[in-house]
Each structure stands twice: as C-alpha cells, then as structure tokens.
Amino acid sequence: MFQVIGERINTSRKKIQAAVTNRDTDYIQNDVKNQQEAGADFIDVNAGARIGHEKEDMKWLLDTIGPIATVPLCLDSPDPAILEMAYGMVDKPPMINSISLEKERFDTMMPFLKGKECKIIALCMDDTGMPVSSDDIIARAQKLVAQLESIGMKQDAIYIDPLVQPISTDSTKGTMVLDAVRQIKNQYPKVHITGGLSNISYGLPERKIINRTFVTLMMDAGMDSAIIDPLDSKIMAAIRTADMLLGNDNFCMAYLKGVRSGIIKS
C-alpha cells in the first residue's frame, strides 16, 4: 500500500510555528491525531524554521508528539546532531529526512546512519544542483542506493526522492521524473519512491488538480509514498483510488472502507 508521510508538523507553517513558540501542546497533539486519523503512515517533524531554536523546538515537539503517536515519526533536519538527539527520543524506528549526494550533507549523514535502525529518504540532489534529465535522476539514485547498501541499509529502508520540478518552466519536467521513477523501480523493486509533489504545479493556477492528477501518474510509474498533507481529503481519495486501480487493494477493501467512512468521495 501507498505510504503517506504527513507533512504538517513543520515550523515553516505559520500556525505550527505559533503553536511551537507558545508551547501549545493541545494544538500540536490534535494536528498529529488528525493526520493519523486521515491515514498518515509517518508523521514528519521539522523544527528548522525558527533559526537558532531548532534543537529545543525539536525536543519539545518530540516530547509532545511521542505520547500520542501511533505511527513512526519522520525526523526532518539537515543537522546530524539534532537527528542524533531526536533518534534517541523516539520509541519506534523512525524515518530520517534526509540524505543527498551534496558532499557536506552526505559526509555527515553517512556516519549518522551507519548501524541505525531507521528508514532513510535519499534526495537525488548533488553539488551541481537539481537533476537535469531522467538519466541524471537514475544515476544519482543508483549512487545513493549503492552507498546506503554499503553501510548495511536494506533496499526496503531506502526512500528515493527523485525531486519533482515545476512543469511551468519546462513542459518535459513531468515525463522526465516519470521515466526515471519507472526505471529506478525496475532496477530496484524493493526501493521506495517518495517525495513532495507540489513542486510540479509551481507557477500555475489551480495547483491542487495538477498535484492530484500527477500523483496518480507517479503511482503508475512506481511511486509508493509521498510527503503530503493527509488532511487534503481530495488528494488522499485520489491516492486510495489509484492504489486500488493499480492492484494494491485486495477485493477493493480499502477503497470500500474509505467510502463508508466518508474519506473517499467522488
């Protein structure tokens, strides 16, 4: 089944930042509960937006979320020291967001990951910037998988983010990432494909229809996870429905359950 990483607990969102600043436990706990009820498989936690306060904010968030979390957390920081602290605070093996091929990031994240029980989001980013072609995305994914396997990570724990780019600036950006995902999934069936989707619609109006059409195309190509807002019921319904259409829902049970509970509507 498709795995949803709930993106809401991020201090770059205004209301979350206010709740974190005011140490509003109820607000954060309610938000996490809502995401879990909506079907989030992981809760992303990013405390990076209040510059200079990341460590204390992350600690408070994990203390706040821990008691009510029913799913694993996705610890989201570029700083291994903060990830190390966060890793020690969670009771289920977390997902880590993220490693990339950017030298500084890569060199600090590899020793952190070695020997840890976790899943890892691996961005197809390197020191030259965003990938420029399907082949470029594939080559970067291959490097990431090889390196992560070399420190003992299982393919099933690796979540490749191919980095979706705006179709508004280049009409081929959709097929570029779709083709790459198809090939990566072909070469590594156990490796997961995840990432944010909303970049695809940057610079265009009515973004949500683009995002939810695109996610179904990406799912056909092999994307089996995404970092999204689980409270966006329309994209969640599109994902659940596409999962059924792609043969991932025996006897359409999850779809029917979703319809009866009101989550899936036409």
Place this chain on the structure above:
Amino acid sequence: MTDFNEIKETLVNLDEQRLIQLVNDALEKGIPAGDILNKGLIAGMDIVGEKMENEDMFIPEVLMAARAMGKGVEILKPLLGEEETSARGSVIIGTVKGDLHDIGKNLVAMMIESAGLTAHNLGVDIAPEEFVRMIKEKNASILCLSALLTTTMPMMKQTIDAVVESGLRDQVKIMVGGAPVTQAFADEIGADAFASDAGSAAKTAKALVNQF
C-alpha cells in the same frame, strides 16, 4: 504611438510572429530602434510582469513573452546605439552559498533583463566574497539574493554583512527573495527590498535603479 500600443498588446498576447512583423514594420517606418525597444518591447514586458504579479498571467506565458521579446531584441540589437545598450542599470543576481535552487532566481533574472536592465546571473551556491567581487567588477547598482531553504536564509545576512564590510554597501541596493523569505526577514537583515515573484522583482529593481 499607436504602433507601440500594438507592439505591447501583441507581446502580451504572446503572438511571436506578429510581434516580429510589427518590429520590422516600425523600423521601416523610421522609428528609432531605441524607441521600439523601450516604448514597445520593454513597456510590454512591464505589463506582462504586472499581470504575473496579479496572477493574470502564469510562468509558461511569461516564458513565451520573454522568448518573443528576445526575438524582437535580436532584430533591434545591431541598430541600437552604444548608450542604449550600456547605460542600463547593472544587476548582480545569484543564489546564496549552500543553496542550489535556481528556477525562481532564473525567472527573476529573465524578468529583470526584460525590464531593460542588465542582469549578471552568477548561478547557485555563490559565496559572499564572490558577490562582492562581481559587484566591483560589473559596477553593479543592484544585488539580488535568492534562498529557497530556511537553512540558507542566514547566508543572506552573511552576504549583506560582507557587502557592508567591503565598503560597497552605499553603491548597491540589495533585494532578497525566495519561498521562505518575507518582508520582515528582509528588514531584519538590512536588505533594501523584498520581492515575492519575478514580476514584482523586475518592477522593484527598476524603481531602485531610478533612485540613483
């Protein structure tokens, strides 16, 4: 005057073939190349920028407009005088050190060029010293800094600090932008202006150049 309105409208309507025709017609009628550029093409792109700012036009349309304008400029370039090509304001633009995002920054550079200024697009991951060096080399009057990550926003401040230390702060106006950047952040780090999109960035850059 009607000619310029037609050129402007044709550019806004993204009719590249017709625009090329109109530019050639205007030249045949003896209208100076500089006037066609400033009162026709650049004025037309100002409208495009405004429409972008108001979400009446979107990035693919702005790209088409810029391409059409480029075709027009190609025709005019050999006919433009020295002062018309060199007297424009010089802008240094780049993404700060540690940040590799370039899509938004490239759009801003394109719109600034289309507004009639000269944009020196340094690329991504640019160190403060490099910005300072290029301000000197290009005798720039505007510096545009882009950052797409909350983790690289502090580098904007470091870059501005480096400009202050170099003694060049009075020579340049500094603009900042990028998804996580706000007017409040721009004020906090001592930037002169903030722009939320490429259309308003070009307009702001023009206004700042005119302050000198």
